[in-house]
Amino acid sequence: MVTLKELAKLLNVSVSTVSKALSDSSEIGESTKRRVTELANELNYKPNRIAQQLKSSKTKVVGVVVPSLMNPFFAEVVHGIETTLGSHNYDMTVCISNESLEKEQRSFDLLSTGSVDGFIVAVARETQTKHNIKHFENVSRTTPIVMFDRVLNDVACSKVIVNDYQSVYDTTRYFIERENRKNILLISNIEELSVGKYRIDGYTKAIEEAGLKTKVLKLGRELNPRPLIFDYLKENKDLDAIVSIDHITGIMALNKAKLLGKNIPEDISIIGFGYADSKYVSSPNISVINQKGFEIGETSAKLLLEELNSKSRVKHKTIMVKSQLNLNDTSKKV
Amino acid sequence: MVTLKELAKLLNVSVSTVSKALSDSSEIGESTKRRVTELANELNYKPNRIAQQLKSSKTKVVGVVVPSLMNPFFAEVVHGIETTLGSHNYDMTVCISNESLEKEQRSFDLLSTGSVDGFIVAVARETQTKHNIKHFENVSRTTPIVMFDRVLNDVACSKVIVNDYQSVYDTTRYFIERENRKNILLISNIEELSVGKYRIDGYTKAIEEAGLKTKVLKLGRELNPRPLIFDYLKENKDLDAIVSIDHITGIMALNKAKLLGKNIPEDISIIGFGYADSKYVSSPNISVINQKGFEIGETSAKLLLEELNSKSRVKHKTIMVKSQLNLNDTSKKV
């Protein structure tokens, strides 16, 4: 690595002259600047970022902590984050919590000691169920945090949330009022998460308002839920609509319904939570409540950058990114 | 942030005493150690990683540059990388090249100036087609690089590759010999990538050895290739097997074949390239050549860590991770 010192020695000037020349300071004469920049280019000098970071106590790096990258929703959010950060010359350190509280804590502990200027996080399942929030509280004293999707209300930080309640409420009402469905099943495998609860609440409200009966199939953390779905469908032949509150069980329900000889959407309307590529993976194309992962990522990153670049301690914001209802071939378009 | 200096002042000892005490040096007396560690814990002292990095000129951070995270294969690889790095107390900075040469170069330029100890990369499409490799050559002089999947033969570095040729050759032969298929279509949308070429070559070899006729549908970079697939299938009713060399066009072909009234796998066997979750997304479950993304990630990370931790300049290795043939319900099991 070529350093300022080496350039200085070769040019018989001082280190500070070189430094100023390279940052095009008005203090330095044109001819010196030329000599310096020429040699710097020739030797391909690049300032050492670690040294700059130590000096400025800013890293231009953001820590991103997500439960998983295999979940397309999170992958999409991370993509949105990276795009926004990149256009502001920030990098990101990605940690995967694997839904584990301990891994999440380790990531925060490690990165909060100077490695990053701020955090963007979707809290792990275990963190949410055990409600252990010390690592967030500790860090947030010195370092801004933005939470998205999986959010903890009692941590003081900015948040980007999804209109989980409303989107499922609207969807369920759509099924009831526009499609005249009466036996609507909700399938859940994330009922222990706050977002899961909101979604179930939205469904319940719509069903009860219409005087219908709620039917909820909770799959818990079952690794292969397909048999459970199949059995339920087999024993409830009168179902005429299914709402899945995650991205994969909807597809499973679709496939199982077809196996049972159901016509879709004539016999059963099916909708799931989705993401950009959801349309490719089922036939007929499943309807989705599109969570706009990319936008959520962009918004989270912008929110964080705002906090990082404002001198005065900025007030925490909570922004809602509305999901988009994409009615494809598994719901009657009316 | 509490620093060594502050601890030293509070304890009326020197900075170096504190430093040594905290690293449990044998030079320091037990009682002093106790006093120091107690106060350090009380004030929640954590060494500033940036300062440590500057001192040691090691960051314990790896730069990971991938074309996309929305492609489940890359997401899986990154997950494997993160797992391995994490268990060795390394972090990773993830950059997404978006298949763009320029973005890839920027990432390498930025991170190679002290920010990371090494790189793991799958080269961008544009980099491969334009064959611009200067940024790799420059960096590799000072910083180890491991390439995976998308590999450049003329860059001197370690590589983790997939047995693309062999896996498609074997699959095609399976269709021919065990299932007695005669009209086998290969669908490609990555023919300009080295891995795409290998896969097509494997197919071609098997077909020609059997005295059959090759049929290759090249989709290029078409954004919505489904109509192209549909038309091809409609005009070639005699197809009895399809090999897709990426993870999504196989699913599309499956769905289009069903639309055309084909029974699967009786009329047509279908196989695609896949990843861990592929089995969930189609009905019947599509057969896949499973690329073992997680293992590729693990292997890449291990290879890099080896280079980073060996004093002597280690010889570059190339490791092949073999794909696994998962015959599900879209291929006759014999």
Add this chain to the structure above:
DNA sequence: TTGTATGCGTTATCAG
């Protein structure tokens, strides 16, 4: 056993 001095590479302040 503890402390002093130096350096990692950069930037900023101040003096010449």
Add this chain to the structure above:
DNA sequence: CTGATAACGCATACAA
């Protein structure tokens, strides 16, 4: 216009 000096926080060779 240029240069010397100090500082960011830590670690270590060397003194005491």
